[in-house]
Amino acid sequence: MPSTSRGWVIAATFLIALMLTALPLPPWAASWRPAWVAMVLIYWNLAMPERVGLAVAFAIGLLLDVMLSAPMGQNALALTTVSFVTVANHQRFRLYPVGQQAIIVGLLILLHQLLTFLVRQFLTLQKPDPVSHWFPVITSTMLWPWLFILLRDLRRRAQLN
């Protein structure tokens, strides 16, 4: 493990993603909030699947559940599933140009939202909004290229490989 000491860079990106998720926004903007944590997770799954894998996805998901007072396991389930698909295909996804990658990420976020939608629809009494629940898919897809470049530069500067 040559780069163990630089693991804090990964932790810091997750921390910022969690903060962006907890940041209060006006109601109209809150429904457009991108799935920050899922996107950062997908990036690290693609870049270094041997370090950030399913276990990390599950742990981050639990933390997110507690932070958002969601049903315990909702985000853990969604993030672990997304992470599984990403890690299983990471060699293919990594080769795609950024635009194509954005579409793949959009589909992954769609899967993420579908899982949270199902959980909340069938396990809780608070029915999710059938329209605005899918907005994060659009914003996440549009933001992916920028996030990708940002995190890639960060990773290269921190010499994480």
Next chain:
Amino acid sequence: MAATLLIADQRYRATEALRSAISVLAYPIQYVVSLPVNGGRMLMESVTTRKEMMADNERLRAQNLLLKTRLQKFAALETENMRLRELLESSIEVGERALVADLLGVETEPSSRQVVLNKGTRHGVYLGQPVVDSDGVTGQITHVGPFTSTAMLITNPKHALPVQVNRNGIRAIATGGDGDALSLSFVPTNADVRVGDLIISSGLGGRFPAGYPVGEVKQVVRTPGVPFAKVTVMPSARLARTQQVLLLWPEERPRSVAGLNRPAINAE
């Protein structure tokens, strides 16, 4: 594994300890995020002009005087009420221990009608504890961590609150719904409930103390052939705008108000 957790949480509430432990990790994040929100509020407070402050002060002083006058009367009434109840050989508890908690400016699940408070088990907060604000019942505690707790608002569809009509004591259950209003269950069609009636907590169920305002009846729909009327209640607590709430301990008497003359009840 996550699915097991989900079911464990929903069906058996078995994950409370785990949730409490992880909330320690989540607290720094939530605290940092709420800093700019609370900081902005403090900034707004510190840049108010002297004139505004004086006006505010004046208003508060007048309000304080008014409330004090009314409180004097209440103290007398409370003693009288106690004495009468003593005669009837029944006693009620008046007043509870209370603690002010700040809302953390953080997001929870979209449209889940929950708030995060900055008090936890270290301050004595417990599961199911009633939460009120200056205008009425706000909700109850659903998750507790060492430093933070989550409260479910009374408008949450999962929440039910035993209430009664203040005017005539008709009892009902107030449940949350889809919007910002509450609805009363189990009100017979012929019950005397009118628009504008004050709804207060009834204290049945033993979780909420009796007598706190819950809301005002906004609409009563009676459909022939249906045994129960459809009653809509607007909550009196400022659920969406409030910054501070009170946590109540219904079983404990207040320490600060102990000086109030309450002769008969303490004598036994």
